Every structure is written in C-alpha cells, then in structure tokens.
Amino acid sequence: MSRFWNKLVATLDPYVPGEQPRIQNLVKLNTNEHPYGPSPKVLAAIAAHTNDSLRLYPDPTALVLRQAIAKRFGLTPEHVFVGNGSDEVLGHAFHALLKQDSPVWFPDITYSFYPVYCGLYQIKFRAIPLDERFKVLVNDYLPDAVVQVALDSVGGAANRSAAASPRASVAERAGGIIFPNPNAPTGCANPLTEVEQIIAANPDIVVVVDEAYVDFGAQTAATLVEKYPNLLVVHTLSKSRSLAGLRVGYALGHPDLIQGLDRVKNSFNSYPLDNLALAGATAAIEDEAYFEASRNAVIRTRDALTTGLQDLGFEVLPSAANFVFARRPGHKGADLASGLRAKNIIVRHFNKPRIADFLRITVGTDEQCAQLLTACRELVVGQ
Numbered sequence: 001m002s003r004f005w006n007k008l009v010a011t012l013d014p015y016v017p018g019e020q021p022r023i024q025n026l027v028k029l030n031t032n033e034h035p036y037g038p039s040p041k042v043l044a045a046i047a048a049h050t051n052d053s054l055r056l057y058p059d060p061t062a063l064v065l066r067q068a069i070a071k072r073f074g075l076t077p078e079h080v081f082v083g084n085g086s087d088e089v090l091g092h093a094f095h096a097l098l099k100q101d102s103p104v105w106f107p108d109i110t111y112s113f114y115p116v117y118c119g120l121y122q123i124k125f126r127a128i129p130l131d132e133r134f135k136v137l138v139n140d141y142l143p144d145a146v147v148q149v150a151l152d153s154v155g156g157a158a159n160r161s162a163a164a165s166p167r168a169s170v171a172e173r174a175g176g177i178i179f180p181n182p183n184a185p186t187g188c189a190n191p192l193t194e195v196e197q198i199i200a201a202n203p204d205i206v207v208v209v210d211e212a213y214v215d216f217g218a219q220t221a222a223t224l225v226e227k228y229p230n231l232l233v234v235h236t237l238s239k240s241r242s243l244a245g246l247r248v249g250y251a252l253g254h255p256d257l258i259q260g261l262d263r264v265k266n267s268f269n270s271y272p273l274d275n276l277a278l279a280g281a282t283a284a285i286e287d288e289a290y291f292e293a294s295r296n297a298v299i300r301t302r303d304a305l306t307t308g309l310q311d312l313g314f315e316v317l318p319s320a321a322n323f324v325f326a327r328r329p330g331h332k333g334a335d336l337a338s339g340l341r342a343k344n345i346i347v348r349h350f351n352k353p354r355i356a357d358f359l360r361i362t363v364g365t366d367e368q369c370a371q372l373l374t375a376c377r378e379l380v381v382g383q
C-alpha cells in the first residue's frame with residue numbers, strides 16, 4: 001500500500017500465476033504447459049531473423065499471422081485479432097465488449113483471471129454456480145434464466161468470496177457471457193450443440209468462448225463465427241502449440257467485434273506482437289502435422305494418467321484438456337499437494353470453496369506421469 005497509488009490500484013486483487021520455480025529435477029505439473037516443445041519450424045523461423053527484425057517496428061496489423069490463422073479456420077483476416085497471449089486478448093474483450101450496464105456472467109468455478117479483469121475495468125459480474133458434477137448448465141445462461149447467484153457477486157473486493165456466499169434467486173439479464181470450453185480448472189467440456197444454444201439464445205450480447213484447451217478434446221465454436229455476429233472465440237498458442245513462452249493468442253469473431261478490439265488495442269499498445277513472436281506463431285499455425293501428433297500424444301498420456309489415478313481411488317473429472325482435476329476421498333487436497341511437493345512434484349491446488357480437495361494435474365511426459373502416480377501411491381496407499 002502506498003499513498004501514491006490511486007484508489008483503483010488499492011482495490012485490485014491481481015491474478016496469481018502458478019509458480020515457475022528454478023529447481024533442478026522438479027516434475028512441474030502445475031501450469032498446463034505442453035510437455036513437448038513446439039514445432040522445430042518455429043525455432044527455425046525465429047533463428048532466420050536478421051538485424052532488421054529488431055531494428056524496425058513490427059507490422060502493427062500482424063497481417064501475415066492473421067492470414068495464416070484465417071486460412072486455417074476458413075475465415076478472412078478481418079475475422080482475426082491477435083495479442084500477447086490470450087490473456088491480453090481476453091483483457092481487451094472485457095474492456096471493449098463485456099463492460100456493459102448489466103453484469104457479465106461466468107461460472108463460479110472458472111478461470112480466475114475473469115474477476116481480475118472485472119476489478120481492473122470496473123465491470124459488474126455474476127458468478128453462476130456449476131452444477132454438483134461441476135458442469136456448465138446451458139439453462140442457466142438463457143436470457144430468462146432465474147439464476148441462483150451469490151448475493152455479493154457483483155462489484156469490487158466482495159467478489160472474492162462469491163462461491164461461499166449466501167444465495168438468492170434473481171431474474172436479471174446478462175450484459176455479456178464468458179466461459180472456457182473446456183472449463184478450467186475442471187477440464188469438463190460442453191458439446192458444441194450446447195455452446196451454440198447459449199450463443200443463439202443471447203443475440204443481443206457478446207458471448208466469449210475461451211477455448212484455451214479445445215484442441216485436447218472439445219469441439220471448437222470457430223465454425224459458428226460466420227453464423228453468429230455476437231460470438232467471439234479465443235484461442236492461445238500457449239497450450240496445444242507448446243508456445244507459452246512466446247506469448248501469442250488470438251480471437252475469431254465478426255469483423256465488427258474485431259474492430260472493437262482493435263480500437264481498444266490501438267488506444268493502448270499498437271505493436272503488441274514483436275517480430276520474433278509473429279514469425280514463430282505463423283510457423284506454428286502452419287505446421288498442422290506436428291500439431292496433430294503432439295496433441296494426440298498428450299491425449300493418450302492423459303487417458304493413461306486418468307486410469308492410473310482411478311486405480312488409486314481418485315475421482316477424476318472427465319477431462320477434455322491437457323490436465324486432469326482429481327480428488328482422493330479421505331485425503332485433503334492441500335495435504336496431497338504438499339506431500340507431492342516434498343517429493344519434488346508440483347501440481348496446482350486452489351484453496352477455494354467446493355474445489356479445495358481437488359488437485360489440478362498437468363499432463364506431462366509419460367515418465368513424469370509415472371513418477372506422479374508412484375508418489376500418489378505412496379501418499380494414499382503407503383508403498
């Protein structure tokens with residue numbers, strides 16, 4: 001706290017990313033990075049740069065990358081917005097599209113950056129509870145839904161305890177909707193038909209589908225972009241393209257939505273992607289064969305990891321992502337997380353209502369997952 005901060009800064013509750021420890025031989029399964037590297041063509045494209053790539057400003061419109069993305073999805077570059085990681089793209093979407101008079105709706109258990117943006121941009125929100133199986137229920141997002149909401153889920157610092165608060169039924173229209181599909185940190189996906197129902201039922205507000213993990217087993221809503229002018233689909237190269245360190249994400253939507261994002265971007269930082277990121281990301285998008293092979297490897301390992309955990313008595317939510325969300329009845333999540341840590345394995349634990357006994361475990365290499373299973377066996381079965 002400083003007397004030089006403005007009033008808003010003093011109220012912020014910033015996002016806390018998973019740790020990036022510099023410890024040797026750590027089995028790092030806490031931040032959903034891809035276990036294998038990016039396409040070798042990415043490194044080659046970055047290595048091919050010359051002096052001018054650094055001396056000159058990059059293309060502020062990122063046209064070559066937007067063309068590559070548009071081609072992959074059968075769209076035009078006017079349907080594509082790019083940013084420094086999808087976190088930045090999401091930030092602009094909150095600022096430009098989801099900040100409305102009525103609150104933005106999102107699930108109570110979801111990506112914890114959403115309430116952070118609401119704090120920064122002063123956006124009201126409603127946290128809509130997942131059902132008891134941790135699923136997003138379509139009926140809760142229809143315009144006339146009478147939603148069970150936490151009483152204090154609108155505005156400011158009170159948002160933090162939303163899920164623990166007393167509940168009330170309110171009839172209220174959303175000013176915008178955002179949810180990840182698959183959801184995070186549960187890993188559960190809704191079928192595209194259900195996602196489309198939400199988009200179609202809310203033609204007067206923007207629906208943002210955050211598809212950070214879609215390539216690991218869910219159906220993308222990118223195919224609906226030309227049909228629904230209120231749909232924005234957000235993707236990242238951090239997860240399925242193994243480029244978390246390059247910081248590239250993008251949005252697909254009607255050109256009117258993309259222009260709204262551009263207006264905010266160009267009022268903030270008109271050169272968000274540097275030349276190395278533009279070249280690397282374009283190479284990654286174009287290498288479809290590598291992408292297919294590497295995501296399929298993660299999916300196979302995930303399925304083996306799920307079975308291995310179930311054999312140890314864990315309940316594992318059905319995952320369409322590159323992580324699993326699991327709990328072991330009889331064991332506290334915090335104890336399991338610290339027990340694993342003592343064995344040099346880090347996973348993510350959220351000390352939040354409803355999910356405090358779960359661990360979010362990133363799918364690593366087969367060897368890392370075997371090490372995790374051995375450690376879990378020692379913790380829950382003893383040897």
Ligand SMILES: *Cc1c(COP(=O)(O)O)cnc(C)c1O
Pocket residue numbers: 032084085086087088111180184210212235236237238244247248249
């Ligand atoms: C990882 C993640 C992102 C953002 O990733 P970037 O690295 O900023 O592209 C966005 N949404 C969800 C749900 C995520 O898990």
